[in-house]
Amino acid sequence: MESEAAQVNRKKEPTRPLPAGPRPTGPRVYGGRLLGPGAVAALTALAVTGCSSGSSSSSSTATTPGASSPSPSARPASGNQLQDAYQKVIADVLPSVVQITTATGLGSGIVYDGKGDIVTNAHVVGTATTFSVTLANSTKALDATLVAGYPESDLAVIRLTSPPSGLRPAVFGDSAKVELGQITLAMGSPLGLSGSVTQGIVSAIGRTVSEPQGGGSPGATIGNMVQTSAAINPGNSGGALVNLNSQVIGINTLAATEPEAGGAAAPGIGFAIPASTVTGIADQLIKDGKVTNSGRAALGITARTYFDQDFRPAGAVVVAVSAGGPAAAAGIQPGDVITKIGDATVDSLNSLTSALASLTPGTRTTVTYTRDGRSGTAEVTLGTLETP
Incomplete structure (x- = not known):
């Protein structure tokens, strides 16, 4: 009953080859606006775009699956505590972030448990029931099938058909402890560049954002979202927003665009579904195949x-x-x-x-x-x- 969502600008890719292989990338753009009592007047002209794949930011860094980390001797002798903290978080969490490919596009996901369950956005899954999943430390594609989705919160769980040994489930943080100014790292596969990382801070909490309905987008209105300045680009959807304690504090879902500028990205305005919503919904999808307590x-x-x-x-x-x-x-x-x-x-x-x-x-x-x-x-x- 209480579900009529305003449009949100969502990018979902048509098919075109990536240099590394025949994976589809590129954006489809849908118009829309940012809503909710948490939205400030300066943002009312912005649209919000879903991140199933798109243009990357200059702050993005891409890693090649299987590439070795620089040796300690390659670092400056004086050291850099913040840089070391970043690199530790990346080493801890990036193995838990995967790339998900469907027949129509790609996005990201997070390894949820050792059984091969992966949590992602419902708009990444779309109408697909089978998927190709690439782990961050591998180039081999793994088969996966849909467990269940809950479009009302734009969340879904898929499961690897033959989970490999050594899966690294992510650790989810306490949403109640997320504070303004905390440093965040966004991890995912923007433009199909798997294992990419951007950095920023928590810009706001408690945002309410409405999404469009149709074109693969579920039309959800999601409350208590985390706003971040970390660059979130198409393909990042379903990936991890992480704090410096190597905890996932949200799932990257939306990025703002500016319709008056021809749909150009509004730098530094992205949104993530909070960890408490993610775990509450994912646990029910895995256990029951459906959501019996929406928490809404x-x-x-x-x-x-x-x-x-x-x-x-x-x-x-x-x-x-x-x-x-x-x-x-x-x-x-x-x-x-x-x-x-x-x-x-x-x-x-x-x-x-x-x-x-x-x-x-x-x-x-x-x-x-x-x-x-x-x-x-x-x-x-x-x-x-x-x-x-």
Whole structure:
């Protein structure tokens, strides 16, 4: 019910050969915008692009699978603590980051466990059920099949058909400990350059971003995303955003573009799904093959965008109320037009979805609505969004 997503600029590649072999690369671009109460005014003209493959940044560094690391004697004698920390994180985590190739494009993934489960974005998987996976320390492609996906959070799990020995599962960090200014490294396969690493910081937390629907994109509205200045390019989708403790703090998913500049990249604005969302969804997909607890807040209503007399969007009108649900318990009725959730203005179904995505089940919030031309409020304890 609460799922109507605004467009987000997503890049997913058509097929063309890479120099290293017949792997498809290159972007398909979809228009859109950044949404959510966390979005600042300076970003309202930006679009957000999914990272299933695209142009790389000058801050990117590519490594060749199987290449040896420089010997300690090759480093400056004085040493550099920050450089050493970067190189340690790369050595710890990069073996856990893989390249995923489908019939229509490529993206990245993260080794989740020793059984061969790999977590990635649902938009990387698309409609495919079989995949070719290349580990960071190998040039040999491995077969994999789909375990399950959850497009509502843009996440999916695939599994290696014959997992090799020595798989390196990644360590996922605590999302609650992610702070502004923390140094981050983004790892993945931009433009098919497997094992690439970029660096930046955590620029913001708690962003809510909406994605498009169609063209392989699931149309998710995702809350509590981590914003980073590390370059995230097409092909990075599904890869790792990592802290200096060698912990994955998010899955690289979106990068901003500037429509007024012809869709050019807006440097230093990327988004990652937080680790807590990733592990919560992936554990359910692996165990049950589906998601039974979305962890997403819901009112327990069916709604649509309401238009005023001038045909301008002016709220979300309640079409139906679930019996025994949060809205019903608070006295919200069909025909009510919701105009605010807490302090967040609601002028469409999409903005209602975005407002709810920034909250968690069990949160008590004020819902402002109009009924028969009169304004009213209701205190609602939010429930959990039911899964299909």
